[in-house]
Amino acid sequence: MTLSIKPIIPNYTAGAQSFTGAKSFFDRTYYLSGNPQTNTNGSLLESFLNNASRINQPLVQPADNTTQKPVKRILYTNDLKTLFRHSDAKILAIIPRIFNSKDKNGNEYIDRNEECGTFKNAIERLDEVKADGYNCLHILPINTPGKKQAMGTAGSVYSPLDLLQIDPMLADKNDPRDVKEQFKDFVNECHKRDIKVMLDMPSCASTEMFYAHPEWMAFEQGGMAKTPQGWNDIRMFQPWEDEAKRTLNPKLLELHKQFVDMCIDLGVDGIRADVSRAKPVEFWDVLIKYSRMRDPEFAWLAETYTHEDASPMINMPADRPDDALRAGFDSFYGQYHLFSEWKTASEFMDYIKENLDLTYRVDQGKSAIASFASHDDLSPMFHGGGDYCKLIMGLEATIPMTNMYSVDGFQTGDYYTRPYANTEIPETMTDKNEMEIHYGKLDLFNLSRKPGGKDPSIRDFIRSAHALREKYSDVVGPKGTFIELDKIGDKNDQIIAFARHFEGKTLLVVANKNVNRPVSCKIKVPTLKQSQELKNLLPSYGEKSMLQASDNKLAVSLGAGRIHVFEIDTPNIENYTNKVYKQR
Numbered sequence: 001m002t003l004s005i006k007p008i009i010p011n012y013t014a015g016a017q018s019f020t021g022a023k024s025f026f027d028r029t030y031y032l033s034g035n036p037q038t039n040t041n042g043s044l045l046e047s048f049l050n051n052a053s054r055i056n057q058p059l060v061q062p063a064d065n066t067t068q069k070p071v072k073r074i075l076y077t078n079d080l081k082t083l084f085r086h087s088d089a090k091i092l093a094i095i096p097r098i099f100n101s102k103d104k105n106g107n108e109y110i111d112r113n114e115e116c117g118t119f120k121n122a123i124e125r126l127d128e129v130k131a132d133g134y135n136c137l138h139i140l141p142i143n144t145p146g147k148k149q150a151m152g153t154a155g156s157v158y159s160p161l162d163l164l165q166i167d168p169m170l171a172d173k174n175d176p177r178d179v180k181e182q183f184k185d186f187v188n189e190c191h192k193r194d195i196k197v198m199l200d201m202p203s204c205a206s207t208e209m210f211y212a213h214p215e216w217m218a219f220e221q222g223g224m225a226k227t228p229q230g231w232n233d234i235r236m237f238q239p240w241e242d243e244a245k246r247t248l249n250p251k252l253l254e255l256h257k258q259f260v261d262m263c264i265d266l267g268v269d270g271i272r273a274d275v276s277r278a279k280p281v282e283f284w285d286v287l288i289k290y291s292r293m294r295d296p297e298f299a300w301l302a303e304t305y306t307h308e309d310a311s312p313m314i315n316m317p318a319d320r321p322d323d324a325l326r327a328g329f330d331s332f333y334g335q336y337h338l339f340s341e342w343k344t345a346s347e348f349m350d351y352i353k354e355n356l357d358l359t360y361r362v363d364q365g366k367s368a369i370a371s372f373a374s375h376d377d378l379s380p381m382f383h384g385g386g387d388y389c390k391l392i393m394g395l396e397a398t399i400p401m402t403n404m405y406s407v408d409g410f411q412t413g414d415y416y417t418r419p420y421a422n423t424e425i426p427e428t429m430t431d432k433n434e435m436e437i438h439y440g441k442l443d444l445f446n447l448s449r450k451p452g453g454k455d456p457s458i459r460d461f462i463r464s465a466h467a468l469r470e471k472y473s474d475v476v477g478p479k480g481t482f483i484e485l486d487k488i489g490d491k492n493d494q495i496i497a498f499a500r501h502f503e504g505k506t507l508l509v510v511a512n513k514n515v516n517r518p519v520s521c522k523i524k525v526p527t528l529k530q531s532q533e534l535k536n537l538l539p540s541y542g543e544k545s546m547l548q549a550s551d552n553k554l555a556v557s558l559g560a561g562r563i564h565v566f567e568i569d570t571p572n573i574e575n576y577t578n579k580v581y582k583q584r
Helices: 014-020 044-055 080-085 119-131 179-192 207-212 250-265 281-294 321-326 345-358 385-396 456-471
Strands: 090-094 136-139 196-201 204-206 234-236 240-242 270-273 299-302 367-370 402-407 481-484 495-502 505-512 519-524 546-550 553-558 563-568
Touching: 080 196, 080 299, 119 179, 179 196, 196 250, 196 299, 204 207, 207 234, 250 281, 281 299, 281 321, 299 321, 321 345, 345 481, 345 495, 385 402, 385 456, 385 505, 385 563, 402 456, 495 519, 505 553
Parallel strands: 090 136, 090 402, 136 196, 196 270, 270 299, 367 402
Antiparallel strands: 204 234, 481 495, 495 505, 505 563, 519 553, 546 553
16 A cells, blocks of 8 residues: 655654645635635635535525524533544444343343333433543434334334434433433433533435425436435435535425534534435535534534445445545544454554545544444454454554544443344334344344443453543644554564654554464564563453563564553654654
């Protein structure tokens, strides 16, 4: 892989100067009124997005009787955008209807006489979430699911019946307040614990919504509903009024503006945009700016990956993270979920550098999430059990340009295997009696047991990894450099070795990507001293490792799937290598 990253070396300014003149529309404040102006210094895409926002100007002007005013929060300040910018978010993804469900009979799904997850009983787990070190919840969609042509007996959370309606099942039936008031109370309880709330915005519609609102929907040439390949329970939106003229569908945009308003009115701090590539950059350019009129700190996370992992499918455009970030998104998914498929440590290191390179093409402060496993991915337990979970969590804590991310159940090693998988039950809320699941993944389609596994040691490691990230935020955050370290004798390229450095403070990270056997090699660590004490900042686990420091080298024999992080005394390490990279 050929990369265009320019090494950042002390007293080397040419590379930095080459970016000094680069500007984007993020560098200036544009007003959605007045005459279009030509930007002679910006890029073609910049001018395109700027003019597009003016073409769609009437769509973002609030009506006289609207409540679209800057949000005023009492005793709480949203700073989720800033957390993303500084790579300080530690995110846990949850599904409210199973987050704290009560499976009393142990059959792993919720019968009619049992209690599913609600916003009220979810509050019971918030102290646990806080103690684990998470400061943001990614809440998967809470809309009422469609019931026709459904997946599972509860319906997919990504097949909304109504984007502006919250599933009444999530309300505690003994609480007289309506479901939106109960959700607002849950959000307030999160905020009391300094936990941010990011709500998922579904990318498509249910079958029922398709028939109820054809003005929002996309059609094939023969008049049939347009669907993403392989998904029969959802229908695609039509973001264009006239694609040739690049003007947006005003009714669909208005619907999504109302969704944003609902989120902000309920106290939500940001939105995770499901399959963001399903809508063009012009759509997001308008919608994100609209949200920031009310809350400048309202954060946006794009589910978009990379050019290489574009997940091509019928009726769905390819991923373009650069465009999403330029359109206003603060963070994106990236492709760390491919870590288990990468054969060598170099593939992992190259991807880190590729992301750092991306920061020089977009506005400063953009980030990714370290989604080694999202709800769409197989449980990490299948890739090496608890040791693998600890390995990737240690990497999440130390790699640059990322916010840490886990899915509920990861804390204790849930395999997400279900004994009821694809069986039929008499009780259903949809037109299906089959309890369809995606094997080894969080259950999106049925009322399941609370996520959780049988390895509490993973939770202990998570807490230590989060604490490390917090303690060394200056080193592992955007200000710290990323230093790739050379290796000797790692013939199968399995050892991950890098340093993070900031203002004389260095963290040394060494890990064995191979989860099946120990691997040995020597690592070149410029200015390392033989007398260096090696005290692992993360808990020990699995097979024992052996490490021996000498001048400028570290000899290692790392246990299978082991990761070690050391603070070392190498204040001048950057002066003795040209493999120093920095986030813009």
